[in-house]
Amino acid sequence: MAARLKDYASVVGTDVLQELEVLAEKVEGWSVQHINSTAVGGGVAEMLQRLNPLMKDLGIDSTWDQIEGNTRFFRVTKAIHNALHGSAVEITPGMFDDYRDHLRSQLDRMTIRGDTVFIHDPQPAGLIALKERCGGAWIWRCHIDISTPDRQVWDFLQPYVNNYDAAIFSMPDFSQELNIPQFLVPPSIDPLGDKNRELDPGVITGILEKHGIDPNRPIITQISRFDHLKDPLGVIRAYQLVRKRTDCQLVLAGGEADDDPEGPALLKEVQEKAAADPDIHVLLLPPFSDLEINALVRGSSVVVQKSIKEGFGLTVAEALWKRKPVIGGAVGGIRRQILHGVTGFLVRSVEGTAYRIRQILNDDALARQLGENGRVHVQNNFLLTRHLKDYILLMLALRHPGQDMIPV
Amino acid sequence: MAGGRKQTDLKVGKERPAGFRFYTERRLVELTGLRAGNLKELYTILRTISGSSIFYHTHEVFLQHHFAAPSFRNDFAAWVTESLQEIHLGEELAGIDIREFMSIRSLRLRILAILRTHMQHHPNLRQAAPEDSFHFCKARSFFMPTHIEAKDLATFVEGMKAISKSSLFYHFFAARFRFGKRSNDFSSWLRKIGELEVGRAIDRLDPYFLDLEEVRQRTLAIAEEALERRAAG
Numbered sequence: 001m002a003a004r005l006k007d008y009a010s011v012v013g014t015d016v017l018q019e020l021e022v023l024a025e026k027v028e029g030w031s032v033q034h035i036n037s038t039a040v041g042g043g044v045a046e047m048l049q050r051l052n053p054l055m056k057d058l059g060i061d062s063t064w065d066q067i068e069g070n071t072r073f074f075r076v077t078k079a080i081h082n083a084l085h086g087s088a089v090e091i092t093p094g095m096f097d098d099y100r101d102h103l104r105s106q107l108d109r110m111t112i113r114g115d116t117v118f119i120h121d122p123q124p125a126g127l128i129a130l131k132e133r134c135g136g137a138w139i140w141r142c143h144i145d146i147s148t149p150d151r152q153v154w155d156f157l158q159p160y161v162n163n164y165d166a167a168i169f170s171m172p173d174f175s176q177e178l179n180i181p182q183f184l185v186p187p188s189i190d191p192l193g194d195k196n197r198e199l200d201p202g203v204i205t206g207i208l209e210k211h212g213i214d215p216n217r218p219i220i221t222q223i224s225r226f227d228h229l230k231d232p233l234g235v236i237r238a239y240q241l242v243r244k245r246t247d248c249q250l251v252l253a254g255g256e257a258d259d260d261p262e263g264p265a266l267l268k269e270v271q272e273k274a275a276a277d278p279d280i281h282v283l284l285l286p287p288f289s290d291l292e293i294n295a296l297v298r299g300s301s302v303v304v305q306k307s308i309k310e311g312f313g314l315t316v317a318e319a320l321w322k323r324k325p326v327i328g329g330a331v332g333g334i335r336r337q338i339l340h341g342v343t344g345f346l347v348r349s350v351e352g353t354a355y356r357i358r359q360i361l362n363d364d365a366l367a368r369q370l371g372e373n374g375r376v377h378v379q380n381n382f383l384l385t386r387h388l389k390d391y392i393l394l395m396l397a398l399r400h401p402g403q404d405m406i407p408v
Numbered sequence: 409m410a411g412g413r414k415q416t417d418l419k420v421g422k423e424r425p426a427g428f429r430f431y432t433e434r435r436l437v438e439l440t441g442l443r444a445g446n447l448k449e450l451y452t453i454l455r456t457i458s459g460s461s462i463f464y465h466t467h468e469v470f471l472q473h474h475f476a477a478p479s480f481r482n483d484f485a486a487w488v489t490e491s492l493q494e495i496h497l498g499e500e501l502a503g504i505d506i507r508e509f510m511s512i513r514s515l516r517l518r519i520l521a522i523l524r525t526h527m528q529h530h531p532n533l534r535q536a537a538p539e540d541s542f543h544f545c546k547a548r549s550f551f552m553p554t555h556i557e558a559k560d561l562a563t564f565v566e567g568m569k570a571i572s573k574s575s576l577f578y579h580f581f582a583a584r585f586r587f588g589k590r591s592n593d594f595s596s597w598l599r600k601i602g603e604l605e606v607g608r609a610i611d612r613l614d615p616y617f618l619d620l621e622e623v624r625q626r627t628l629a630i631a632e633e634a635l636e637r638r639a640a641g
Contacts, residue, residue: 015572022552023434148538172543175439184437184545330539342475373475380473393436397548404460405586408550 003192005057011191012385020385023392024058026408030395031061033114037077037123039066040287041255042225043187043314044120044143050190050384051391058388063113067124073102077123078262080157083150084122085229085309096156103127112136116395125160137398140164143187144311145332147173165398170312170333181401183394186336188387189317189378194290196321199298207295211251213281218248218361221300223293223318225254226267226284229309231329234350236273236280238306241354243279246361250274253283253296298322302360302367306353310334317382320344320374325367327356337382343374428558428597430567432575433551433582435471437464443541446533447492450484451523453544459512461546466506466515467581468547470620471573481616482506483542484519491540497526506616510588551578561603564594565631573620580615580623594627606634 009017032055038045048064055062069077076095083089103126110127112134119127120141131138140161146154146169154176161167162179169175175182189196208215220239224230232252239250252270256263267284274280285292297303303319305328312333319326320337326344328334338344345356360367400406440461444450454462465483480486480502489498500522509515527533536542556571558564579593589596591611598607609630615623 019434019572023550169439172439172545173539173541175441175443175543177441182439182441184439335539339475376473376475389434390436393434393548393550396550397436404458404546404548406548406550408552 003190005054007192008385012379012383016385020058020389020392023389023396023408024060027392027395028059029061030116031114032063032116032118032391032395033112034062034064034118034120035067035110035124035127036064036120037067037069037074043312046195047187047314047387048120050193051387054384054388055391058392060392065110067103067106067127068109069102069123072098074123076102080122080153081144082229083153084144084146084157086145086148086150087229087309089150091150091153100126103129116398118391119164122157125157128160128163131163137165137395138163139166139168139394139398141168141185142174143170145171145174145309146176147171147332149176166394168394171336173332181397183390183397185387185390185394186333186382187312187314188382188384189314189321190384191321195294196318197294199291199295203291204295204299207292208299211281211283211296213249213251213296213299215299218246218301219251219299220248220302220304220357221251221253221296222304222306223253223297223315224305224307225256226263226270228262228266229307230254231306231308232266232270233273234308234353235304235306236270237350238304238353238357239280241351242357242361246358248301248357248361249279249281251281251283251296251300253281253285253293255285255287255289293318294322297324300324302327302357304353304357305329305334306347307331307334313337314382316344317378320371321378321382323368323371323375325360325370326374327353327360337377339373339377342370343377344370428564428567428594430554430556430558430571430575431551431578431583432554432572433549433578434574435468435547435549437468438546438548440544440546442544444544445536445538445541447488447494447497447523447527448533450488450542451520451527454516454520454523457544458546459516461544462512462516462519463582463585464546465544467577468545470581470615471577474619487536487540487542491536491542492534494526494530494534497522500526507590507614510585510590512585549582551582558597560601561598561606561631561635564598565628565635568624568628568631576620576624580620603634606631 034048036044052062052064076098079089079091083091107130112130114136116137118139118141119125121143125140128138164180166180167182168185170186205215222235242248271282274282297319303324303326305313305316307313307329310332316326316328316334316337320343326338327347328338330346330348338346340346347353347356442453444453469481482502485498485502488494504518556567558567583593595607595611610627613626
């Protein structure tokens, strides 16, 4: 059963909950609507599954809807996503037409109910056309790294964004010169969800053994969907370098998101590379494998998130919360979560990844210290309750445009 | 009555001075979309950026947890040192005694003067790596009264123990610039209720070199020592 707001007191403290309640009184009865493109798969859907009920617990009339999409539309939005990340992607004018046509078809289908409407990511951004008809405050919540966007794609998207009342980015680097206010709201993890809650050691061992992983030997783990931007092939190469000197196993576990047509091809390539080594475990996990993921991370000696581009990379916060040392690509939000040498290590190459894995596997005291620091860092910055607070403050800020000092 | 706001003027009549209502604030970070990759860009943006952005980059660090001693608790100083390797300039910027300034306007002018002088003597600009650009932020501050009020020194001590770090930040840093005062809210009020020594001693603390928890502990030590002395006669 989903945790209720009061359950969080044991993790975040009663003072944090009291503060949330005080702020929520200021927006009591306001309605909020979140719209994204998928109900399952990917970090955005996961976060909304948790945020939405807690907003309701705070007395906010919160709903969550998805636009409909087909393969053709998601192929376009995946290309847009990759191009905004700065990857070289060919986008034809016809693809922009497909985006416009599909969004147009959604305009009549969607019912707008919120005083405040949060539109998540580029897929539904075109729904802003409904603002004039439906009113309310509209916020474009960008979850991806657009620090170096493909100019053609950003030029296409920007006019939509400029029609919103505000935009939210996860990192200062992602902000753009826009005509509207922009806010910094990092995403968050749910400490009480199945993916992060405490587990009995027996449960952890049982899940490792179920997958043929030896709990008594070092385990390197990357949890992420099978996507080139997460560089699973680079993680295998790093593991192979470590393996020359240090006994270890590698776990690559993740799922596929509904809106990612490139996943299966990469997964096949990873499986082919892994086939020759029984200590590489490639686990394609179905949706709702949160408990499984939790156990895999808790059973790991070191967690890797070797992304080449990253919107935020919440898998890092999830591992830090479990007091795991984390090695991450020095990109996007990973740079905000991994304080180099304090909560983990930032790397830029396969060699660097292998070096840091060896360093951690050979130094228990270092591993412990990084893990403890990581826990504190997440507690202070990346828990769901902070995210809720930021959203409420944003709702209030939009009622006081241009004011830096707002009495509440 | 809010700390640092209108208080009964003791010089006018015999009215009892008002109690001190502790306030707290919550902050939402706003991104300006402006970024600097070298000193010239930093200087140009600093000339016109809002005062709340300058306050943010010279104060927000005090709300954060520190695992180890930070290099400089001033984003401008830290950035020129770490991203531009302008170490001498970093020291000059970090050396600005923010307590000397009663307005962001004058603090801005001081920062600009240091940058201008440096660029005159070092005309070759160093460029930060694109991922290390300086991103100008500011904060929207939502301030509110807490249920905690001090009537005298003893209840002030109780309040100090109960308030959050955000409340300490509000009364030590934010309110000072907001109302253009030399002192923090606590010292101003303590002087008004006749606790001149305690007010002065708290004012001598330098919150720019302490964690907020340390500020709390030292403030408490000063106030509790005064109460003990009084009790001992």
